Amino acid sequence: MPVSTCVFDAYGTLFDVTAAARDAAADPAFPELETTWTQLAAQWRLKQLEYTWLRALSNRHTDFWQVTQDGLDWALEAAGLADRPALRQRLLDLYWQLAAYPEVRAVLDTLKEAGLNTAILSNGSPDMLNGAVHSAGIGPLLDDVLSVETVGIFKPAPQVYDLVVTRFGVAPDEVLFVSSNGWDAGCAADFGFTTAWVNRAGQPVDKLPGQPDFILDDLTRIPEIALSR
Structure with missing residues (x-):
């Protein structure tokens, strides 16, 4: 038909799901992202998706905002940036205006x-x-x-x-x-x-x-x- x-x-x-990390990297307040934002964006996205699949398989549904935060927390920890609450908040804020x-x-x-x-x-x-x-x-x-x-x-x-x-x-x-x-x-x-x-x-x-x-x-x-x- x-x-x-x-x-x-x-x-x-x-x-564009990379826009949040890219825009944060352009902010002088977060110089640590200048050379790492692409990897951070990729790992954030991968974990975000993986967590949706795992929650579906285990019957542990939550909303996408929670898995978005969880994925970011994993990516920040992997990049050695888990102790940067201002950076975390900036990235999450930017996700609402991709x-x-x-x-x-x-x-x-x-x-x-x-x-x-x-x-x-x-x-x-x-x-x-x-x-x-x-x-x-x-x-x-x-x-x-x-x-x-x-x-x-x-x-x-x-x-x-x-x-x-x-x-x-x-x-x-x-x-x-x-x-x-x-x-x-x-x-x-x-x-x-x-x-x-x-x-x-x-x-x-x-x-x-x-x-x-x-x-x-x-x-x-x-x-x-x-x-x-």
């Missing part, structure tokens, strides 16, 4: 002009997502912002992807799902969505039962793909 609904992961897909990638607004504009439903489907808690959407100024271009908090488990649990089907009353094959996480795109494909993996880092494809239908460098081609299905 033709695509009627285009759904985006949030963190790393629409919003920069959107430069092509995001134009992509969403084109999808809306074409009459497609647009939404976010994210591990993020509602208040975090609302803060990021407001900061980026893209709220009017989205029909909904869907959080895993509705079902109480993180991706890639199938009930998370089913939130899209329920919300928009569509079949899975009417959905184009876009994520910067290869595992997310693969699991969404296994659920039945058409998927696009935004592989900004040029990583190998994850060895999973589901595989992304499209692999892209950025979001620019999303309208073309959605409207050609």
Whole structure:
């Protein structure tokens, strides 16, 4: 069936998750980040994701803000910066105003002009997502912002992807799902969505039962793909 609904992961897909560490590194108050911020950002993101999977498997759900803090605490300790409360607070504050990638607004504009439903489907808690959407100024271009908090488990649990089907009353094959996480795109494909993996880092494809239908460098081609299905 033709695509009627285009759904985006949030963190790393629409919003640059490295922006908090990069912006903190530009602050003269935190010179220790000048040469270490890229590693800190990578370890923070990795632990943030790992903690969502581990909590889902162990049935110990908490919201994404808690795992974001837990991941940062691990990364700071690994970098020898656990004793810097001002730095920790600055990084957490910046996470609420992550920069959107430069092509995001134009992509969403084109999808809306074409009459497609647009939404976010994210591990993020509602208040975090609302803060990021407001900061980026893209709220009017989205029909909904869907959080895993509705079902109480993180991706890639199938009930998370089913939130899209329920919300928009569509079949899975009417959905184009876009994520910067290869595992997310693969699991969404296994659920039945058409998927696009935004592989900004040029990583190998994850060895999973589901595989992304499209692999892209950025979001620019999303309208073309959605409207050609």
